[in-house]
Amino acid sequence: xxxxxxxxxxxxxxxxxxxxxxxxxxxxxxxxxxxxxxxxxxxxxxxxxxxxxxxxxxxxxxxxxxxxxxxxxxxxxxxxxxxxxxxxxxxxxxxxxx
Amino acid sequence: xxxxxxxxxxxxxxxxxxxxxxxxxxxxxxxxxxxxxxxxxxxxxxxxxxxxxxxxxxxxxxxxxxxxxxxxxxxxxxxxxxxxxxxxxxxxxxxxxxxxxxxxxxxxxxxxxxxxxxxxxxxxxxxxxxxxxxxxxxxxxxxxxxxxxxxxxxxxxxxxxxxxxxxxxxxxxxxxxxxxxxxxxxxxxxxxxxxxxxxxxxxxxxxxxxxxxxxxxxxxxxxxxxxxxxxxxxxxxxxxxxxxxxxxxxxxxxxxxxxxxxxxxxxxxxxxxxxxxxxxxxxxxxxxxxxxxxxxxxxxxxxxxxxxxxxxxxxxxxxxxxxxxxxxxxxxxxxxxxxxxxxxxxxxxxxxxxxxxxxxxxxxxxxxxxxxxxxxxxxxxxxxxxxxxxxxxxxxxxxxxxxxxxxxxxxxxxxxxxxxxxxxxxxxxxxxxxxxxxxxxxxxxxxxxxxxxxxxxxxxxxxxxxxxxxxxxxxxxxxxxxxxxxxxxxxxxxx
Numbered sequence: 394x395x396x397x398x399x400x401x402x403x404x405x406x407x408x409x410x411x412x413x414x415x416x417x418x419x420x421x422x423x424x425x426x427x428x429x430x431x432x433x434x435x436x437x438x439x440x441x442x443x444x445x446x447x448x449x450x451x452x453x454x455x456x457x458x459x460x461x462x463x464x465x466x467x468x469x470x471x472x473x474x475x476x477x478x479x480x481x482x483x484x485x486x487x488x489x490x491x
Numbered sequence: 492x493x494x495x496x497x498x499x500x501x502x503x504x505x506x507x508x509x510x511x512x513x514x515x516x517x518x519x520x521x522x523x524x525x526x527x528x529x530x531x532x533x534x535x536x537x538x539x540x541x542x543x544x545x546x547x548x549x550x551x552x553x554x555x556x557x558x559x560x561x562x563x564x565x566x567x568x569x570x571x572x573x574x575x576x577x578x579x580x581x582x583x584x585x586x587x588x589x590x591x592x593x594x595x596x597x598x599x600x601x602x603x604x605x606x607x608x609x610x611x612x613x614x615x616x617x618x619x620x621x622x623x624x625x626x627x628x629x630x631x632x633x634x635x636x637x638x639x640x641x642x643x644x645x646x647x648x649x650x651x652x653x654x655x656x657x658x659x660x661x662x663x664x665x666x667x668x669x670x671x672x673x674x675x676x677x678x679x680x681x682x683x684x685x686x687x688x689x690x691x692x693x694x695x696x697x698x699x700x701x702x703x704x705x706x707x708x709x710x711x712x713x714x715x716x717x718x719x720x721x722x723x724x725x726x727x728x729x730x731x732x733x734x735x736x737x738x739x740x741x742x743x744x745x746x747x748x749x750x751x752x753x754x755x756x757x758x759x760x761x762x763x764x765x766x767x768x769x770x771x772x773x774x775x776x777x778x779x780x781x782x783x784x785x786x787x788x789x790x791x792x793x794x795x796x797x798x799x800x801x802x803x804x805x806x807x808x809x810x811x812x813x814x815x816x817x818x819x820x821x822x823x824x825x826x827x828x829x830x831x832x833x834x835x836x837x838x839x840x841x842x843x844x845x846x847x848x849x850x851x852x853x854x855x856x857x858x859x860x861x862x863x864x865x866x867x868x869x870x871x872x873x874x875x876x877x878x879x880x881x882x883x884x885x886x887x888x889x890x891x892x893x894x895x896x897x898x899x900x901x902x903x904x905x906x907x908x909x910x911x912x913x914x915x916x917x918x919x920x921x922x923x924x925x926x927x928x929x930x931x932x933x934x935x936x937x938x939x940x941x942x943x944x945x946x947x948x949x950x951x952x953x954x955x956x957x958x959x960x961x962x963x964x965x966x967x968x969x970x971x972x973x974x975x976x977x978x979x980x981x982x983x984x985x986x
Contacts, residue, residue: 422724443701
C-alpha cells in the first residue's frame with residue numbers, strides 16, 4: 394500500500410510519514426510517495442505497479458483528520474477518517490481479504 | 492536427441508490432426524523443392540503443436556522466406572493431389588535414393604537422397620517399404636496421411652531452427668523448419684490467440700516488468716533467481732500463509748544446512764546413481780595430494796554399490812561370499828576416506844536432512860506422529876538447455892515436510908495432508924484433476940532397492956493396507972523421488 398501526498402509541503406509530508414510509520418509498525422507493507430509530481434501522475438504510477446491500496450492526502454484531508462482511499466480495481470472509495478481507514482486495513486490483512 | 496523410430500503400430504495410432512500435420516510437412520517439402528530443387532530432406536514428423544521437416548540446403552531459410560514457401564504450398568493444396576501409397580522393394584528404394592528421386596520432385600542426378608538412404612537402413616527387414624506421392628513429390632514414408640492435399644484447411648510456418656541428422660551431433664547439421672496445420676482457419680486462429688494470451692501472461696515478462704525477480708547469468712549464474720523486493724514480498728506472504736497453515740496443522744519447523752557429506756546421500760540412495768546428474772558436483776575438502784586417491788576410492792565405492800545392488804537383485808542368497816567381501820571392502824574404503832578428508836554436496840532435497848533430525852534424538856512411539864516442516868533451499872543441476880524462467884531453476888525453495896508415523900496413524904495423517912493441499916488449491920484457485928501418491932509398493936528398480944528390502948514388511952500388502960481409510964486407490968507405479976514425501980512416509984513408519 395502507498396501513501397500519496399498532494400504536493401511536497403510540510404506539515405503534509407510529516408503527517409503522511411506518520412501514517413506510513415503507523416502502518417509499518419503493524420507489519421503492513423506501506424510506502425510513501427511524497428514528491429511534488431502531479432497527483433494524477435502519482436496515482437497512475439501506483440496503478441501500474443499494482444499497489445493494492447492508495448491513501449491520497451491533501452491539506453484539506455489533513456485538516457479534517459481524513460484520507461482518501463483508492464483500491465486497485467475498485468477506484469476511488471472517497472474520504473474517510475484516518476483511524477477508521479487504518480483499522481479497516483489491519484482487519485483486511487488479518488482476514489486475508491482481497 | 493531424436494525420439495526412437497516409430498513402429499508401424501505407433502503410426503496407426505496417429506490422430507487425425509497428426510496425419511494432417513504430417514501431410515502438411517510433405518506439402519511444405521514440395522513447396523521448398525519448387526523454390527530450391529536441390530534441397531535434401533531428412534525427417535518430417537508431426538510434433539505436439541505442429542510439424543517440422545529437416546532439410547539440407549545451401550540457402551539459409553529465414554522467416555522472410557516463409558511467405559514464398561506458403562504461397563507454393565497453397566498451389567499444392569489447391570491442386571488437391573492424392574497422397575498415393577506405393578509399396579516397393581528395398582532394391583528399388585536404394586535405386587531411387589541414389590538417383591535423388593526420394594524427397595524430390597523428380598530424378599536429380601548427382602544429388603542422391605543421402606538422408607533417405609540412412610532412414611532406409613533403419614527400416615527393419617520384413618517391414619514393408621513404402622513411398623507416399625503427392626503430385627510430383629515422392630518421399631520414403633510409412634504414413635499415414637490424409638487422402639488429399641486439399642484436406643489441409645489451414646497452415647502456417649512458424650520458425651526455423653537447426654538440428655543434427657538423427658539428433659546426433661556427429662551427423663551433418665540441418666535446417667529444421669517448423670509449421671503448424673489445422674482442419675480449418677477457425678481452429679488455427681484459436682491456437683494463435685491462445686499463444687498470444689500465454690505470451691501476455693508469461694511470468695518472465697511480468698517478472699521483469701513488475702520488478703519481481705532477476706536472473707543474472709553473468710555474475711550469480713543461470714537458473715539462480717535473485718528475488719527483488721517486490722518479488723520478495725510475494726515470497727514472504729506465501730511463506731507466512733504456509734507457516735500459519737502448517738502450525739495450525741501441528742507441524743514443527745526445523746532448519747537444516749545447505750550442504751551435507753557424501754555419506755548421507757550414499758545412505759539415502761540419491762548417490763551414487765539415482766540423483767547424481769541432478770546434483771551439483773561435490774565440494775572436495777581433500778588435500779591436493781590426496782585428491783587422486785580420493786577419486787579412486789569414490790569410483791571404487793560406486794562400483795561396489797552397483798555390484799551389491801545387482802547381487803541383491805539376484806537374491807540375497809545368490810552369492811553370500813561375494814557380498815561379504817564387497818561389504819568388507821566398502822567398509823575399509825569408508826575408513827580410508829574418513830582419514831583423507833571429506834566431500835560435501837549441495838543439497839538437492841531436504842529429505843535426508845530431516846531424517847537425520849528424526850535420528851538426532853531417541854524417539855518413542857509416543858512422539859509420533861512427528862511432522863517436520865521447513866522452507867528448504869535446494870540446488871539442482873538442471874541442464875542449461877532446460878532452464879526456463881522460474882519454472883526450471885537451479886536453486887529453489889521447497890516448502891517441504893516429512894511425517895513420521897505408525898501404520899495405524901497413516902490414514903489420518905494422509906487425509907490431513909490431502910485436506911491441506913485442497914485448502915491451498917482453493918486459496919489460489921488451482922483446479923486439479925488428480926494427484927499421485929508414490930510409494931515403494933512392490934518397487935523393484937535398482938533405484939528403490941537401496942534400502943534393504945527387509946525393512947519393508949510385505950511392502951505392497953502393507954501399502955494397500957495403509958490406504959484403507961483414505962480416499963485413494965492404489966495403483967502400482969515405479970517409485971520415484973518426485974513422490975518422495977509419500978515414499979518417505981512409508982519408509983519412516985516401517986522402520
